[in-house]
Amino acid sequence: MVDARPHVTLPYSYCYGRSELGLSYIRLADLLSNRVQTDANKPAFVSEYENISKTYGELNDDVNRLAKGLIDLGLNRGDVVGLWSCNSYYWSQIQYACARLGLIQCSINPAYQADELNYVLRNAQVKALFMPGVGSKQQEFNKFGHGTTGKPKGAYLSHFTLGNLGICAFPMEMIVANYKYNVKLIVEAMNKHECTYLYGTPTMIIDILNYVETTGNTLPTLKGLVTGGSPVPKEMAYRVLKIIPNCTDVRVAYGATEAGSAGTISYQSDTLVNRLETVGHPLDHMETKIVDPGTGKTVLIGETGELLSRGHNQMIGYWRNEKSTQAAIDDKMWYKSGDLATMDEHGFIKIIGRTKELIIRGGENIYPREVEELLHKHPDILDAYVCGVPDVRLGEEVCAWIQLKDPNKKLTEAEIREFCKQRITYFKVPRYVLFVDSFPLTPAGKVKKFVMREQSCRILGLNEK
Structure with missing residues (x-):
């Protein structure tokens, strides 16, 4: 019998998703x-x-x-x-x-x-x-995904990739609430049709939690949810259990369009901490490793590096874009995600941030995710995202976008900075704080950090060059 737990090649950050089940070769x-x-x-x-x-x-x-x-x-x-x-x-x-x-x-x-x-x-x-x-590798999807950077690239996916993601693997009823995103209609549809599971980005989950909490609605049939698509704040994940106590199967997934939209997730039997504070471990038959972005060498357990993946989830390439394909997939077929991550001795992975979103302030590296996690702990903050903006002296500074739970609440930039100063190193404290009603999102609910940076520069009068 095959050990179904992921295999980690200690002491290095490499993990393989073992399984007793074979892959499916079907359209x-x-x-x-x-x-x-x-x-x-x-x-x-x-x-x-x-x-x-x-x-x-x-x-x-x-x-x-x-x-x-x-x-x-x-x-x-x-x-x-x-x-x-x-x-x-x-x-x-x-x-x-x-x-x-x-x-x-x-x-x-x-x-x-x-x-x-x-x-x-x-x-x-x-x-x-x-x-x-x-x-089989018959081409199925040329998916111009909801990317968050620049010109769209079509990720070329196969039947083999999508068929092994569980599509039609078991009977389930899919509910579409409305043509465009509307949290009220989503909650109403979930209750009307007694939905048991929910899939959504963190932004969507935050909206649903806020709506349920402020309106007194409940979601009594909801047993579990899977969230991902952008960084998932720990506070949000635990908040699900508080506001929807019957929703006990909460898990955080990780993936990319280039990797069939899913690459890692935890098991229902994993500990609460691993289900909510990591993105799990590789899916069955998938390989994942963490490498030094400079040397390409696999780093030791617990060290930060770029997450690479390989296996049946992977795209064939970018449609009519060989240059971008070669930049994204190396000669050994490892997909370079551009995400910074760590792996523990059991194969559980934590996403630290994006390599391109790393803020370098006066030579100090700042991961936006760390500051965002802290801001989510503030009792008056509904959602928060951080980006880097140009600074003549330091190269970059930290800019925080904050959405309050109560729009009428009066909270100042100084109060936000003071909250941060007591909890993180001085150079990670946001230099700029912008209070907003919403964030620039893709239709999939991912925050477009490059748009945040552009708009921040315009609002603050900073010169991008």
Whole structure:
């Protein structure tokens, strides 16, 4: 019998996700077909705002009808089909229809404006574009993800990658509350349909917790949630247990579009501290190591370095962008995440921050995540993010963006600095504090730090150059 616990090669920060189960070599469309054979009458999808409810059998019938329509359009295997949409039943329908015909689905950020959309359509060579609601290594996804830096790159994913992430692995009912993000409608839909599990970014979870706490709503059927997509404050994770006590299975995941959207997570049986204060350990059959960004050598347990991963989750590459692909994946097929992390002797990983977000103030390294974690401990702060801004003398300074629980609360920059001075080294204390109502987010709920930096410079009158 195989030891199912992750294997760590001590004393180095390398971990492999061992498993008794093998990997699946099957197309997404076949996963759906197989599910229909056993669970045709079980609910698969509910779209509250569209007033749609579908069983697996009905979803499969809709997929077959759409696939026939795509054939009638003259689309052939390998052609690219664009999908420019927020949450919708038709999103899933299009996904499976493309998979069934061997078409490449290109998911496009629904927030894109005309010039951005034009760039993606041309770069991805889209043959047909769907806009629902809008006025083996067979290629499956060309996903222009909700990135947080610069020009979008299409991560080229396979059926093999997505099929082994558990899509259609067991029957479950997916609930879509509304076309665009609205916390009130999400909570109402969760209660109406007695949702048991929730997946969301930290920003979304914070909004839900704040809404539940201030309105007196409860989520009595919620058993667990998985959060990730951006740094998860420890205080937020523990707050879930306080505000929604029946939600006991809380876990933090880590991943990237380039890594199939998921790379690490803890087990339900892991300790509370490891489930809430780490991003877990590598998924089954995945390898993860922490390396020195300068030398590329694997660091010792507990040391900080860049997180690299390798395995079935990995993208084929960036669509029509060999230069970026070579920069992201080395000659031994390790994906370089750009995230700074540590690993303990059991393979549990903590994310420290982004290599590109590291603030260097007068020669001192400052990890924004550390300052953000501290700010979340302030009783009046709902959410907080930190970025570096230019400084003539020191090179960079720390700038904190803060969203208060009560917008009418009067809190000063001096009070925030004093709170920090008592708890962290002087050079990590924010030089600038901006009180905001919201943060620049991608549609997936990730904070765009580069936009924060640009806007901070403009607000504070700082010269980026």
